[in-house]
Amino acid sequence: MTQVRSSDRLSPAEAADVLALAAAADETDGVHPLSEDGVLGLRGADRAHLLAYEGGSLAGYAYLRDESGELVVHPDHRRRGHGTALLTAAGPGAKRFWAHGDDPAARAFAERAGFARARVLWQMRRRLAGLPEVALPDGVRVRTFVPGADDEAWLGVNARAFAHHPEQGRWTADDLRLRLAEPWFDPAGFLLAVDPADDRLLGFHWTKVHPAEGREPALGEIYVLGVDPGGHRRGLGAALSVAGLRYLAGLGLSDVLLYVDESSTAAVALYRRLGFEIHSTDVMYSR
Template identity: 40%
Template sequence: MSIEIDPRSADGWAAVRALLDATERADGAAPVSDQAVAGAAQGHRRVLAFGEDPGIAPDAVGIVGAGELDLVVRPDARGRGIATAALAELLTLPEAGGELRAWVHGANPAAEALLSAAGFAPVRSLHLMTLDPERLPQGSPDPVAPVLAAGFSAPAADPGDAEQLADWVRVNALAFAGHPEQGAMTAADFATLAREPWFAADDVLLAADGAEPGAPLAGFAWVKTVGRDDGTECELYVLGVDPAHAGRGLGRALLDAALARMAAHRPDRVSLYVDGTNDRAIRLYERAGFALERESRQWLRSAGPGDTAENSS
């Protein structure tokens, strides 16, 4: 049995989030990107729940839209054929037309076989890298200091400042022009994420090219801090630099600023995600002490002859 979940329904959306949270606790990593969750919460992606009582305790959840498909099966419901039936239904939705991308996180032969049988092929990798928390700056480091030392100012992040937010969207789009998810983030996406319980404005670090108020942003770093049953995790959520300012050491300065900010949270785990082909960023993170923990792969189903490009990514 399946039902469509309206994100405006408190009970239905709470059931979806409960399944995602349970899967993250069991697998040690989020099963769906925050961008996909934000898109679903805004009504831009369709959400289906599967199971005997899908509106209250779903066995699986599928999210489709913006050229992406996510399918999450509750850990204790795996191996019962739920994913096969759910994927078949999800692929009939209008939102699944055109090119369609899906992630497989870590070593998961069953999921890869399922996607392969449905006409998907691997096209991209994503690295999960981690850092020993003992390697974070000691004492009470000032996260603003590295940005200032690199010759930039460090204005405070204000999610309610429409002009600053528009400038952040601009820099983010430039920094991730070739990134199909991060580069497409909008002000509405940011506002949705800013309502998440883990969000803190102090964890968004900005670098401006100039000291005067309203100076254009040159880059930013964003730290996501989440309390879990086994301790606190700090994730370098995103680090972006306007290509016009490349070569000035801003990327390393923002990374140092983010690590200093993380140190204040005293995390038990430090992590980040980076595109597997972004050799420059990977080298930057490796020099800071990060090491590969897990690789995920993105799979693509190309548009068929009868598909339109409306939902392509």
């Protein structure tokens, strides 16, 4: 029988159990069930954590942040009602859950629970060989991010660039601080496009490196790419993209990935022009 416990903060032992559960699901399904925000949120208190237990073992986990979250059931405990118990514990009303990998079983579970496909997130990839030449617009120079000094300006541009994005545009100083403290963060790969006259931030390309894991080689990522709509310079998005890709290529990486909403037609068109192709799909289900 499922027992679900709700908490606004996990203990270190509980967080470790959730990570172990997620790793088991990753091993079985071939895709990690928690996003970066989901993993980072295991250490915070900005969401509701739901833990489903069976016989003293953690059988499932879900979280909600602003009525949006993720849900995963351990492979050894599936088809026993734990996913349904977690949804019930999440409460009635509008809810949104991500399913990573567009798995048919996840789709069937969502539909049975009254959820419908609402958003599609693509992971796109390309080789880092043969990068195009794209010059920076006139009156723009590129420098690296300075933690502490550039935080406020970056948060402002990020909010304006992603004003209509349900997650990225709402990043707070705490969201930024968490990522700046991560072991993978390297300011050398956080490129800022500025106006040389006053150092005003015009856009940015924050890159990330995923270390090699198992048979998967190290990968670069266009982590966040944005241009301030109030200071837009024609071609800046493409130029910043290529500047970051050249930085990643210079580290000896052979491939790069990015995530983009299927509905972001301008961004998808830019990435296709730069040679990116769809690699995998994540789906948000909404009720």
